[in-house]
Amino acid sequence: MTTLILYNGPIYTLDPAVPVAQALAVRDGRVVALGTERQVQEMVATAGRTHELIDLAGRAVVPGLTDAHVHITWQGFTRREANLAGVATLEMALEVVAQRDTQLPQGAWLRGGGWDHVLWGGRWPTREDLDRVCPHRPVILLRKDCHSAWVNRRALELAGVGAATPDPAGGQIMRDRDGEPTGILVDTAMDLVRAVEPPPTEQDRLAALQAAFDEALSYGITSIHVPPGTDPADASTTLRDLQTMRQQGRLSVRCLAYMAQPDLDAAIALGLRSGFGDAWLRLGGLKLFADGSLGSQSAEMLRPYEGTSSTGLAMMPPEVLEATIRRANAHGISVAVHAIGDAANRKVLDAIERAIHDRQAQPEAFPAMALPNRIEHVQVLHPADIPRLGQLGIIASMQPIHCTSDITAASRLWGEERCHSAYAWRSVQAGGATLAFGSDAPVETMNPWLGIHAAVTRQRPDGTPADGWYAEQCLTVEEALRAYCYGPAVASAETALKGTLTPGKLADLVVLTGDPLQCRADELGAITAAMTLVDGQVVFERSSSGG
Amino acid sequence: MTTLILYNGPIYTLDPAVPVAQALAVRDGRVVALGTERQVQEMVATAGRTHELIDLAGRAVVPGLTDAHVHITWQGFTRREANLAGVATLEMALEVVAQRDTQLPQGAWLRGGGWDHVLWGGRWPTREDLDRVCPHRPVILLRKDCHSAWVNRRALELAGVGAATPDPAGGQIMRDRDGEPTGILVDTAMDLVRAVEPPPTEQDRLAALQAAFDEALSYGITSIHVPPGTDPADASTTLRDLQTMRQQGRLSVRCLAYMAQPDLDAAIALGLRSGFGDAWLRLGGLKLFADGSLGSQSAEMLRPYEGTSSTGLAMMPPEVLEATIRRANAHGISVAVHAIGDAANRKVLDAIERAIHDRQAQPEAFPAMALPNRIEHVQVLHPADIPRLGQLGIIASMQPIHCTSDITAASRLWGEERCHSAYAWRSVQAGGATLAFGSDAPVETMNPWLGIHAAVTRQRPDGTPADGWYAEQCLTVEEALRAYCYGPAVASAETALKGTLTPGKLADLVVLTGDPLQCRADELGAITAAMTLVDGQVVFERSSSGG
Structure with missing residues (x-):
């Protein structure tokens, strides 16, 4: 059992007892010693053990990061698709498609999305454009708003779609003068092609997971919290696939897997509770949806969106939300409720508060919950609600990059007064809640260093706005790191194993390409992993050329 | 991190590479070294570690035993009940009841069973007998055959049962000359009282589990495989309670928990597979029933019971058995099928064989199963079926004490020819199957040393029959120990952690009061644990007075 010693670089433990160490020793998958270089080397030498040295050469070390909200299979698929987001010309888009075409097995569909023909001068692209570069396999590329597809x-x-095919209700097949489809299908017309698109096979899904794990490790992410699959017909796919990856020895990132709402009864029937599992794969709680999203103006608000009379949408009646949360908690199953708008967040807070009251009134009816309840996104809160997360022991699962991506939309749709308490991580933390940060990838990038940059600067990656958006909500770098390391460990009830670099905890850690506590704030987003260890094993190492 | 060294006694590792060692070192819950006393002490001294010594004083050490089939909550309850099995007189029975009465909280029901009024001269006992010693709380005591109750x-x-209460269909209220109930309720009449018996509370169940764990550790049992709860309305109680014990830090024995047949759909909906969990609490597979029992002549036989025209009962049609096994296996869920009779065993073998064929034909439809399929009990096999367990990779989960308890019944009901392949562990093992031994407690004693005695001698605890019953099926002591240690680890797919004492494996082990490999066979049943370690911690130590 060789001991691995990392030395000659600042080791930011996030452990208040020993915030910085100069060397760290790892054995049997655990951190076994921390201290000055001499202390650690002497400790190992005294123990008469063989050891290997890793010279950090000044590079910083932090605990492995957790992405506390990532659609991991979908992220993997997205990476395998043609990504046309921001592509400036039609010809460049076709080059991306042609390139992807060479990488796919025969017969496989070429999928992708993100294109915006407004950038291309406003002409809608056509099937002939695609046929020039990819005639033999089916191609489907969604527009960035997901309301049309280019095939x-x-x-x-x-799909059997031709001149004779009528437009479906709620959709349109764009046509040329002869009535022939041009290759653009709008809204429900997309379903004509989607209906014949083969669902991904298990092999496809496992390959997607592998790609997403590899990407996670390349940033220093060593744990993830995973919502259930997005297909309501088969939300358990993700948990099944994670077990398969585990059995095949390919689970390289530790996973906390959440269940979909329809599975609550099954979990109760089996008697399963949140936290069942081990340090590699654990059952989280029940994922619920309280409202929609800011972009589609379906986040549920206490007052109408600016300039409108709409307050968005509740995804379920409050009494159902409350009964579901109560039922889950009464069976030892914690909840993770998607809530974006201030009204949705208030309803979730109210519902959890009532479940807590019920527990206090009838303690025998509520087993102790292994994991805390959480709210996903927490994007805008009424100021009076901010301290309630801490009071009710709710984890604030937030995604910093949403803030800077949403600056324009939030300013326009919520207005200045409400934006003071939007993406308000500093206030939420000051109110006593634990922050657990994540990405929501593939909705946003999975790169947590862009998230840390957003949390610390409240600026977009390009540095705008110069003063930061509602900069009073900025976190320090250390606070942002804690929200990526320690906060998620609180959420998964694993602070004895993770969250800080402390002797006895798991040796999940990352050697960085830059020093987040010494660099300028505008350099944070460029930091990434030079080397990532999970369970004491080096599972990612960046080549010196940076690849 | 102190190292614990056990020395000065034979350490039977069950590891063929190093069958016997003289010393063993434990650290961080694992076995870290094995060898001669000098080797181990030098190894620890070189490592400069503090250590504690345990002088075995010649006592033997073996790996912690697994009880691969124990109804653990029920066992705990049984220990809290009045046990009247074999009690020779009515007065002695009433003394047991009076004694139990003093130990129960006010208002609690006094439950018990095992009495046989034939031993008491044949007079049925009465409610007046009970009222003499226990008038204030309700008492219900089942006869040994469970076909009548004494209340x-x-x-x-x-229960509102009086002279006016009619006999229910299928039952009888025994009455005196005035028509008043005497206190004996036969068959369905027992339900009149049972209907008002309060179900055990969670606190009752957890206390029962605690008592059963303590009993297990006192024998050196460190792991158990647990069938689902026997209440079909709530079969998940056991898994829930084990999670609660875990959360409360009271799970002192490692558990593999099986699911009940009605829960298969829930497990599939959630995407859960056999093996999910950790080294303390793991999900087993699906428990199914193919037939009944020998004693009630409901075990399903290929030919009629001797002197009868009955072949027993199938608990489900073969096509349902086959479809259920196939469906479970196709979702990564292995099965544990109760099969006693040779016909039932054949049907299970046939069904598993077809599932394996289906897997070979359609490998993509069957994920790899983490745990092997198993048959519970395997009490009598047609000789042609014996090698099939090994061929089909099925674990033979057998309970040696059933053999010696059943000698009279098996000889009478199955006859000599069939008894040659009854409880035929040696032939089953020779056919290539892995044996996983257990107790079926509380149906039989949980004491595994009585099981080892039965497996090795095929004699009852009193030494009869003198030559052993079909003694060609006797195992060696080492084989029997392997069936209690290594076989169950194969069944739970944990041979990397358990089953032998090998560096790197869990430090679950037992110091014995006697040396099973040196003592006479008739002394095996008197062996028990002097000290039991789980995860490197001493969790049981027998006082020197033997208590």
């Missing part, structure tokens, strides 16, 4: 001739053929 | 006046009052 090629092969996809139309497989 | 007191308080129980009859609570």
Whole structure:
């Protein structure tokens, strides 16, 4: 059992008892010693153990990061798709498609999205454009708003869509003068092609997971919290696939897997509770949806969106939300409730508060919950609600990059007064709640260093706005790191194992390409992992050329 | 991190590479070294570690035993009940009841069973007998065959059973000359009282588990495989309670928990597979029933019971058995099928064989199973079926004490020819199957040393029959120990952690009061644990007075 010693670089433990160490020793998958270089080397030498040295050469070390909200399979698929987000010309888009075409096995569909023909001069692209670069396999590429799809001739053929096909209700097949489909399908017309798109096979899904794990490790992410699969017909796919990856020895990132709402009864029937599992794969709680999103103006607000009379949408009646949370908690199952708008967040807070009251009134009816309840996103709160998260022991699962991506929309739709308490991580933390940060990838980038940059600066990656958006909500770098390391360990009830670099805890850690506590704030987003260890094993190492 | 060194006694590792060692070192819950006393002490001294010594004083050490089939909550309850099995007189029975009465909280029901009025001269006991020693709380005591119950006046009052109560269909209220109930309720008449018996509270169940864990540790049992709860309305109680014990820090024995047949759909909906969990609490597979029992002549036989025209009962049609096994296996869930009779065993073998064929034909439809399939009991096999367990990779989960308890019944009901392949552990093992031994407690004693005695001698605890019953099926002591240690680890797919004493494996081990490999066979049943370690911690130590 060789001991691994990392030395000659600042080791930021996030442990208030020993915030910085100069060397760290790892054995049997655990951190076994921390201190000055001499202390650690002497300790190991005294123990007469063989050891290997890793010279940090000044590079910083932090605990492995957790992405506390990542759609991991979907992220993997997105990476395998043609990504046309921000692509400036049609010709460049076709080059991306042609390139992807060479990487796919014969017969596989080429999928992708993110294109915006407004950037291309406003002409809608056509099937002929696609047929020039990819005639043999079906291609389907969603527009950035997901309201239209650009397909090629092969996809139309497989779907049997031609001049004779009528427009479906709620959709449109764009046509040329002869009535032939041009290759653009709008809204429900997209379903004509989607209906013949083969669902991904298990092999596809496992490959996607592998790609997403590799990406996570390349940033220094060593644990993830995973919502259930997005297909309501089969929300358990993700948990099944994670077990398969585990059995195949390919689970390289530790996972906390959440269940979908329809699975609550099954979990209760089996008697399963949050926290069942081990340090590699654990059952989280029940994922619920209280409202929609800011971008689609479906986040539920206490007052109408600016300039409108709409207050958004509740995804379920408050009495159902309350009964579901109570029922889950009464069976030892904690909840993770999607809530964006201030009204949705208030309803979740009210519902959890009532479940806590019920527990106090009838303690015998509520087993102790292994994991705390959490709210996902927490994007805008009424100021009076901010301290309630801490009071009710709720984890604030927030995604800093949403803040800076949403600056324009939030300013316009919520207005200045409400934006003072939007993405208000500093206030939420000051109110006593634990922050658990994540990405919401693939909705946003999975890169946590862009998240840390956003949390610390409240600026977009390009540095705008110069003073930061509602900069009083900025975190320090150390606070942001804690929200990526320690906070998620609180959420998964694993602070005895993770969250800080402390002797006895798991040796999940990352050697960084830059020093987050010494660099300028505008350099934070460029930091990434030079080397990532999980369970004391080096599972990612960046080549010196940076690849 | 102190190292614990056990020395000065034979350490039977069950590891063929190093069958016997003289010393063993434990650290961080694992076995870290094995060898001669000098080797181990030098190793620890070189490492410069503090250590504690345990002088075995010649006592033997073996790996912690697993009880691969124990109804653990029920066992705990049974220990809290009045046990009247074999009690020779009515007065002695009433003394046991009076004694139990003093130990129960006010208002609690006094439960018990095992009495046989034939031993008491044949007079049925009465409620007046019970009222003499226990008038204030309801009492219900089942006869040894569980076909009648002896109750007191308080129980009859609570149930509203009196002279006016008609006999229910399928049952009888024994009555005196005035038509008043005497206190004996036969068959369905027992339900009149049972209907008002309060179900055990969670606190009752947890106390029962605690008592059963303590009993297990006192024998050196450190792991158990647990069938689902016997209440079909709430079969998940056991898994829930084990999680609660875990959360409360009271799970002192490692558990593999099986699911009940109605829960298969829930497990599939959630995407859960056999093996989910950790080294303390893991999900087993699906428990199914193919037939009944020998004693009630409901075990399903290929030919009629001797002197009868009955072949017993199938608990489900073969096509349902086959479809259920296939469906479970196709979702990564292994099965543990109760099969006693040779016909039932054949049907299970056939069904598993077809599932394996289906897997070979359609490998993509069957995920790899983390745990092997198993048959519970395997009490009598057609000789042609014996090698099939090994061929099909099925664990033979057998309970040696059933053999010696059943000698009379098996000889009478199955006859000599069939008894040659009854409880045929040696032949089953020779056929290539892994044996996983257990107790079926509380149906039989949980004491595994009585099981080892039965497996090795095929004699009852009193030494009869003198030559052993079909003695060609006797195992060696070492084989029997392997069936209690290594076989169950194969069944739970944990041979990397358990089953032998090997560096790197869990430090679950037992110091014995006697040396099973040196003592006479008739002394095996008197062996028990002097000290039991789980996860490197001493969790049981027998006082020197033997208590």
